[in-house]
Amino acid sequence: MTPPDLPRTADVVVVGAGTAGAIVASLLAAAGDRSVLLLERGPGGLPGAAITDLTRLPLEDRERSAPIPERRGRPVVRGRGLGGSAAINGGYFLRPHPEDFAAWPAWWTPARLEEAFAALDGGDDGGGAMSVRPFGDDELGDVPAAFERYWSPILGPARRDAWSGTGLLRVRSNRRDGHRVTAADAFLAGPVPGLTVRGDTAVDEILHDGARARGVRVGQERVTAGEVVVAAGTLGTAALLAGSGVLPLMGLAALRPREHAERLVRFTPRREVTAPALLQSVVHTDDGLEIRCYGDDFAPFIGGQPLRGVPIGVTDMSEPSVGECDGHGLDLGEPTAGSATRMDRGARRVAAMLTAPEFTDLVLPGSVEIDPVLGMSQHATGTLPLGGPHVDPLGAVRALDGLRVVDGSVLPGPLHSGPHATIAAVAWAIATDLA
Numbered sequence: 001m002t003p004p005d006l007p008r009t010a011d012v013v014v015v016g017a018g019t020a021g022a023i024v025a026s027l028l029a030a031a032g033d034r035s036v037l038l039l040e041r042g043p044g045g046l047p048g049a050a051i052t053d054l055t056r057l058p059l060e061d062r063e064r065s066a067p068i069p070e071r072r073g074r075p076v077v078r079g080r081g082l083g084g085s086a087a088i089n090g091g092y093f094l095r096p097h098p099e100d101f102a103a104w105p106a107w108w109t110p111a112r113l114e115e116a117f118a119a120l121d122g123g124d125d126g127g128g129a130m131s132v133r134p135f136g137d138d139e140l141g142d143v144p145a146a147f148e149r150y151w152s153p154i155l156g157p158a159r160r161d162a163w164s165g166t167g168l169l170r171v172r173s174n175r176r177d178g179h180r181v182t183a184a185d186a187f188l189a190g191p192v193p194g195l196t197v198r199g200d201t202a203v204d205e206i207l208h209d210g211a212r213a214r215g216v217r218v219g220q221e222r223v224t225a226g227e228v229v230v231a232a233g234t235l236g237t238a239a240l241l242a243g244s245g246v247l248p249l250m251g252l253a254a255l256r257p258r259e260h261a262e263r264l265v266r267f268t269p270r271r272e273v274t275a276p277a278l279l280q281s282v283v284h285t286d287d288g289l290e291i292r293c294y295g296d297d298f299a300p301f302i303g304g305q306p307l308r309g310v311p312i313g314v315t316d317m318s319e320p321s322v323g324e325c326d327g328h329g330l331d332l333g334e335p336t337a338g339s340a341t342r343m344d345r346g347a348r349r350v351a352a353m354l355t356a357p358e359f360t361d362l363v364l365p366g367s368v369e370i371d372p373v374l375g376m377s378q379h380a381t382g383t384l385p386l387g388g389p390h391v392d393p394l395g396a397v398r399a400l401d402g403l404r405v406v407d408g409s410v411l412p413g414p415l416h417s418g419p420h421a422t423i424a425a426v427a428w429a430i431a432t433d434l435a
Contacts, residue, residue: 006221007196010037013216013225015203015240017042018084019183019420020407020427021231026187027428029195031435036195037223038188039216041232042066042080044199046189047087052179054277057301058088068235071331074376078233081199083182085233085378086174086420090278093121093132093174094164096415096422097284104412105387107394108429116425116432117162121172124161130424131181134160134170135280142273142362143310144281147293150358151283158281164417166284173277174420183424206230206244206403213402227402229395231427234380234408235325241405242327249399250390254326255383258414261321261335262292262375263343265350266309267359268367273310275300284416288318289346309367312354314346315377317416325383332376343374381419385412386426394430406430 011034014025025038043063051058059065059077065088068076079085095117101108114123122128140148148158151168158170174181188197205217206228215224230237238255241247247255275295283291292313299308316339323333335343347370353359354368384405387393395410397403408423415422 006198006201006218007035007037007223008221009224010035010196011225012036012227012229013223014038014229014231015216016040016084016230016232016236016407017082017184017188017197017199018079018231018233018407019086019424021084021229022082022183022187023424023427024229024231024406024431025195025197026192027431027435029192032194034194037225038195038197039201039203039218040082040197040199041202042082042199044082044197044201046184047081047083047182049179051087052182054091054173054175054178054180055275055301056303057090057278057298059302061088064088068330071329074332076235076330076332076376077378078235082184082188082197086182087180087184089180089378089420091173091175091180092279092418093130093172093421094169094282094417095121095162096417097165098163100413100415105393108386112429113425116429117421119428120424121162121421126172129186130174130183131176131186132172132174134172135277139276140280141275141277141295143275143295144293146358146362147281150353150356155283164284166286169282169284171280171282178276203232203240204243206240206246208244208246208400208403210249211401213400225402227404229404229406231405231407234383235330237405237407237409238325238383239327242325246397246400246403247327250397251399252390254324255409257323257325257332257380258320258382259323259332260315260317260377260379261339261343262313262315262377263347264311264313264371264375265347265354266311266369266371267354267362268309268364269362270364271362273362284317285346287342288316288416289342290315290317290416291346291350311371312350314343314350316343318414320379320382320414323380332380335374377418379419381408381411382413383409386410387412394433
């Protein structure tokens with residue numbers, strides 16, 4: 001559907017109002033020297049309290065979430081509307097390990113990265129634009145409290161500082177008063193001179209002449225622009241680039257998203273457990289695993305009855321699976337044999353943990369089982385890494401002037417933490433430089 005008041009020209013069109021798009025559009029417009037049009041396929045209003053409540057994962061809300069078919073039949077759900085997937089995720093906002101950036105282009109200096117992250121998460125003290133802070137001791141649910149009692153004597157107390165690293169980590173969360181704070185809440189809540197936001201507006205095509213991007217097509221209408229910034233999320237961006245004929249200009253038939261496979265270990269609780277948030281504590285191992293202590297069965301967060309038990313996730317962050325997205329379908333790939341071996345070894349370690357004294361009052365004896373089916377983390381990234389053959393260090397597409405990609409697509413290399421905080425920092429740094 002094309003809004004009747006859709007502007008027909010803009011200096012910059014930003015496609016997608018998730019984390020990256022909201023930050024880029026707001027900061028570019030705030031510079032005061034250009035008009036910016038932010039177009040979003042989903043709802044154009046800020047996500048309400050019922051959506052952002054940390055005790056909910058509104059994955060079945062079709063206004064705010066969208067399932068994406070995957071060739072192997074695995075569930076993939078991404079967010080829609082202002083705030084994007086950050087409005088429906090677990091509120092996890094951890095920086096990666098500092099060494100994860102060692103191979104990034106030289107433009108991404110430690111000082112520039114620190115400035116970007118600190119603007120969003122407030123550094124060690126917390127806060128920032130995204131209202132980030134670690135969960136407090138008095139906020140921990142029953143399962144993460146037992147998890148930390150088990151790991152603290154082995155790894156030391158839970159780290160709560162801004163940079164993550166190997167060991168026990170208290171999750172830092174983008175939240176306020178029990179609700180997720182999205183980039184839309186942080187950057188689009190008030191009017192920004194020069195910025196026009198249009199929701200319920202699907203961009204069907206990037207318009208170009210083979211040498212330069214000229215704008216976008218929305219239904220039958222064309223919007224001309226000096227620059228187009230695509231921030232539709234890794235999978236949405238891949239589909240739009242493919243459907244607009246940009247991939248052949250890059251010499252590509254398909255893009256290769258990286259995804260974190262996850263092995264779940266489940267147990268039946270002896271009693272009802274408290275779970276104020278989905279994920280409050282994790283362990284990063286020295287062989288690249290993230291052990292995720294989920295607070296309860298996923299079903300109550302989604303709005304259903306407990307079905308399969310409380311999960312602990314084991315994910316290989318050091319070697320993501322590599323899939324394929326070609327505009328006609330999505331395949332998230334499978335882990336390598338080495339990655340699967342590491343996750344299986346970690347799952348056995350978790351199963352043993354659940355029989356330890358710290359879990360005696362929580363785990364029903366004989367109920368611990370390792371899920372035979374691998375899941376996925378909804379973390380697809382890395383199809384067009386910064387400074388690689390297809391985009392420059394600030395996301396500009398080398399094969400097509402006037403087109404830039406700024407979202408999870410451009411993250412280089414594996415990260416030891418989930419990508420949300422890094423996507424936000426990349427968007428902030430690029431937009432600040434361009435502004």
